[in-house]
Each structure stands twice: as C-alpha cells, then as structure tokens.
Amino acid sequence: MPVIRLQKSELKKLEMDENVLIENVAMLGADLKDVSSEEILVEFFPDRPDLYTVEGVVRAMKGFMGEEVGLPLYTAKRSNVEINVSPEMQNIRPYIAGAVIKGLNVDDGMIRSMMDFQEKLHLTVGRKRKKLAIGLHDFSHVKPPFRYVAMPKTFKFVPLGFKEEMTLEEILNKHPKGMEYASILKDFNKYPIILDAEDNVLSFPPIINGTLTQVTPDTEKIFIEITGTDLNVVKSVLNIISCSFADRGGKIETVDVKYPEFEIVTPDLKYESMSLKKEYVEKLLGLKMKDKEIINALLRMRFDAQVKNSDIAVKIPPYRMDILHPVDIVEDIAKGYGYPNFTTLLPEKHRIAEDYGERDRWIREIMIGLGFLEVTTLTITSFQSQYDRMGIPRERFVEIENPITEDGTTLRTWLIPSLMEILQKNRHNDLPQKIFELGYIRKESMEKHLAFVYVDSSANFALCKSLTEAILREMGIKDYTIKEKEHGSFIPGRCARIIHNDREIGFFGEIHPEVLENFQLGYPVIAMEIKI
Numbered sequence: 001m002p003v004i005r006l007q008k009s010e011l012k013k014l015e016m017d018e019n020v021l022i023e024n025v026a027m028l029g030a031d032l033k034d035v036s037s038e039e040i041l042v043e044f045f046p047d048r049p050d051l052y053t054v055e056g057v058v059r060a061m062k063g064f065m066g067e068e069v070g071l072p073l074y075t076a077k078r079s080n081v082e083i084n085v086s087p088e089m090q091n092i093r094p095y096i097a098g099a100v101i102k103g104l105n106v107d108d109g110m111i112r113s114m115m116d117f118q119e120k121l122h123l124t125v126g127r128k129r130k131k132l133a134i135g136l137h138d139f140s141h142v143k144p145p146f147r148y149v150a151m152p153k154t155f156k157f158v159p160l161g162f163k164e165e166m167t168l169e170e171i172l173n174k175h176p177k178g179m180e181y182a183s184i185l186k187d188f189n190k191y192p193i194i195l196d197a198e199d200n201v202l203s204f205p206p207i208i209n210g211t212l213t214q215v216t217p218d219t220e221k222i223f224i225e226i227t228g229t230d231l232n233v234v235k236s237v238l239n240i241i242s243c244s245f246a247d248r249g250g251k252i253e254t255v256d257v258k259y260p261e262f263e264i265v266t267p268d269l270k271y272e273s274m275s276l277k278k279e280y281v282e283k284l285l286g287l288k289m290k291d292k293e294i295i296n297a298l299l300r301m302r303f304d305a306q307v308k309n310s311d312i313a314v315k316i317p318p319y320r321m322d323i324l325h326p327v328d329i330v331e332d333i334a335k336g337y338g339y340p341n342f343t344t345l346l347p348e349k350h351r352i353a354e355d356y357g358e359r360d361r362w363i364r365e366i367m368i369g370l371g372f373l374e375v376t377t378l379t380i381t382s383f384q385s386q387y388d389r390m391g392i393p394r395e396r397f398v399e400i401e402n403p404i405t406e407d408g409t410t411l412r413t414w415l416i417p418s419l420m421e422i423l424q425k426n427r428h429n430d431l432p433q434k435i436f437e438l439g440y441i442r443k444e445s446m447e448k449h450l451a452f453v454y455v456d457s458s459a460n461f462a463l464c465k466s467l468t469e470a471i472l473r474e475m476g477i478k479d480y481t482i483k484e485k486e487h488g489s490f491i492p493g494r495c496a497r498i499i500h501n502d503r504e505i506g507f508f509g510e511i512h513p514e515v516l517e518n519f520q521l522g523y524p525v526i527a528m529e530i531k532i
Helices: 008-013 018-028 054-064 087-091 108-123 168-174 176-185 231-247 278-285 291-300 326-337 357-369 383-388 416-425 461-474 513-518
Strands: 003-007 031-035 039-043 082-085 095-102 132-138 146-152 190-195 201-204 222-228 251-258 263-266 272-277 304-308 311-316 433-442 446-455 480-484 490-500 503-511 525-531
Touching: 003 008, 003 054, 003 108, 008 018, 008 039, 008 054, 008 108, 018 031, 018 039, 018 054, 054 231, 054 291, 082 095, 087 146, 095 231, 095 263, 108 132, 108 231, 132 201, 132 231, 168 176, 190 222, 201 222, 222 231, 231 251, 231 263, 272 278, 272 326, 278 291, 278 311, 278 326, 291 304, 291 311, 291 326, 357 433, 357 446, 357 461, 383 416, 416 433, 416 446, 416 525, 446 461, 461 490, 461 503, 461 525
Parallel strands: 082 146, 082 251
Antiparallel strands: 003 039, 031 039, 095 222, 095 251, 132 222, 146 190, 190 201, 251 263, 272 311, 304 311, 433 446, 446 525, 480 490, 490 503, 503 525
16 A cells, blocks of 8 residues: 655645644544654555645645535636647557646645655556556646647657657666556557647656656646546546645646547546435444534535435545545545544354364464464455466456556465565575465355465475475375376476365475566475365
8 A cells, every 4th residue: 555755844834733643644544654753654545546645635634633624625727728639649548638737836845745646646546657647847848739649669859867869769778767667558659749839848658758847946837747548537636636736825727638539628626426315324334323423524524515305415526536436425424423433342143153273273283393484465466466477377267346456456366376475575585485374265266275385495396295295194184196287387297286086186396487587586486285
C-alpha cells in the first residue's frame, strides 16, 4: 500500500496541527508508519487516491475533526485552451484530458509534494503508467492549442534531465525513465507526443516530459495533461489533482479536448448524487442510528447529505473516484460516526470448525525438525508471479475482477512461487536458506498444501528426494511411488511426481536455471509441494 510523506512544513502552510493529525489519522482508515523531525509517514489503502497528497489528507482531517465539514466547493472557469487529438492515437494511447491552474504560489516544498503525489498515482491507479500517466508543465513557456499526435521513433527533443536532443528510440534505450517504462510502448511503431502551437514538445507520455516546461519555484501557471487507456479514470484522476491545486489557492480553468469523433471539456467537476436507505446503513453497521447521526457522520467525511422521505440523499465531491456503490458511503458513515463508538459483541451463533490444529502442528514440527523456517505469504498474487516467472503457461481459475494493483490479480494455485519471492527478497543473506509454508491454494476448490524451497550451493535433486521421503515417512505415508514428471519450472530429468492411491499428490525437484534468473537467484534451488 502507498506510504505518503507529509512534510510538516507543508502541513503548517495548510493550517493543519501535526499533533492532531498524528493522533487521529488512523480513524480515517490509515496506518501511521513513522514520525520524524521533518515529516510524517502515513500508509493509506489504495482505494483513496485523493489522500495520496498533503492537501487531500488535510481536507479529510479538517472534516473529521469538525473544523470544515460538508462539501468543499470547486469550480472551473472556461478557457480558450484546446487539445486536438490525432486519429492515429486511437490504437496507441487513445485518451487525454487537461486543465490549467493559475494563481499558484509555487515553492520547493509544493513541487516535492506534487511530484510524490504524481508518482503515487502512477504506481497505483495508473498501474505503473500503463493505464495513465500525468504531466505537469509550466504553462507560461508554451502556446496553445496543443496537439496529441503520434511521431516516428526518429523524432527528437530534449527530455527532462538531459541537455541534448535525443530521438524517441534513444530515450527508451538510454534515459532512466525510458528504460523503466519502455515495455508500455514496445508494440508500437509510433509514439505519443504532445506539442504546442509552435511545435515545442511538452511531453512524451507515458515516459518523460520535455525540459522546456519544467515546473520551478518561478512557475505561476501549471498545465496538467493526463494520458491513458481509460477515459473515465483519466478524467477522475484529473479531478483529484485539480482539486488538490485548488486547495493550494489555485484557480482551475478547463481545457477543450477535441477527438476526431467527439469533444469533451475537462476537468468535469460536477457533484454526483447517490441515495441509500437508512435500514441498509443500520443492517451493515449493526446498530440503530438517528437521522442526525448519519448526516453528521457524512458531513465530517466531506459529503453533503439530507433525509428525503425514507432515503438519505448524498452529494459526492468530484475528487472521490472510489464511491461506486452505496456500500462505499456506508463505510464512510462508519468512519464519520467513529470506530471507538462501536460496541464489541460476541457472535450469537456458535459454530464448531473442523479441527485441523493437531495435524497442522504435527506437520510443522516435522518441517522445523528438518531445519526449515516457516513463512506465511499472501493468497492473492499475480499471473506473472504464479506462471510467467515460473516458466509455465498461465491458468485461469479465480481471477480478481477489479484488481487494485498488478500484484494482486488472481488467487494462487500453488505455493512455490510465493516462496521463491521470499528467497529473492533475501538473496543477499547467508546460505543455506530453508523455508516452508502450510497454506491454502485455490483451483477448482480450496486445497491445503505443504511446500518448501531450499537454496544452497549444495542443493540438488538427490537432496530434494531425500528430504521429500523423510517428510512423507514422518507423515505416515508409506504406500507411495515416485515417477518422472515434466514441469516447466524444473530442470528436465530432475523433477518427479509423488503417486499415492493412484493419484498425484505432489511433486519435487530442482528449479530450472531460467526460473532462478527470473528471481535473481545465483545458487541452485530445490523445491517440493504436496497436497495435504
């Protein structure tokens, strides 16, 4: 989850008491990570991108503390700024939105805050710039109308951080940002470029801005451009950034974006409405609430709300892109009501779970007796980790429909990839490293598995077979056979399956060198996984 750095100097500019924030930020669903002499580190859930910046945190905290309740008012003045979109962009990076912010008092602290905000949005909502990328530009150095066009790889300009012109291809191969994000554009022969009326380059999205429009403490007007593959997300993130600048005293002006077949005006700062039943709120929260309590809770969370007949009508600010369903509003009612005000109750119904405790303790004792250290990894993972890096074809059993990050797109179907990630993170520590996990995976149904990995210069198939047989023997499994198995994660001829009662219950072997390279491991690894 993103950790936001809140500079104490910036909090002071926005008239936020740092001690009040430290004491109460957890009530907004955040985790206070660290406090130093200069900054406060807070971890927020990825569903609240409006809180990835100091302005959003101060806005929310002042509402929660009752200093400024209800809807903040944001308006945008129409301007004569245009962005004309080339038809060629439809198959490359089709969407763009923009805004102009005037009347800003820019300083180094604000620049640091906005750059950090920008990168947090790139990482989360932007899916590491694949879904959207943000550019902030000094508006005084360029002349509208702007053009969003596709240019050949030989097109040149001076990228941010460099002093000489580079071709687009050179930027992807030599510039640090180009090398980091080149994969996003690998399938295209032409690349996105944003030009002004005099052919000055503003940006090469989603890679790097031009040097000409770099924001400095002398900047008074900022042009925001956001490009991406989902127009609704692009517009929503533009709203979040525009509102944050407005909280700094900036005046928002719109941009007319002209596509080949339609036109839009951005940012669109309209206030959406949603209604919900009081009974629905009480059912989800498990308590009886007065109308006034619900309204006050919503006002503290920066909504506008009123009771109409038996419904609660809620008006939503334009920076809240996370409000998709009435349940999202109920969650904010709980926060605004105050978590400490909920009473704790034991469940009324008693259920007896099947007792696997003794068996699991026994298996753990076996593994610890063999010198292994137990770890616990996440059941939510990625297709890349489960399949691509392990050198096997992708399978699709349970896929997450709306993943928050690329690292959480599916449920795991085996344990070894997660253990390999643990080895990767500890690759600089001493050898040998021997870890195991006893946990659930999900294919057609839930299954409990036991897996181990062992990295050392002496690790080989014979050692893996010896350890596996010791585990099976201690578990009381005697009538099994071992047969050769072909598996893309293992070296051919050094992988075997375990047959018990005429069915395969597991496999073991020596991990393939290509898989080791994918996990940046420089020593042999052996692994086993069995179904319990």
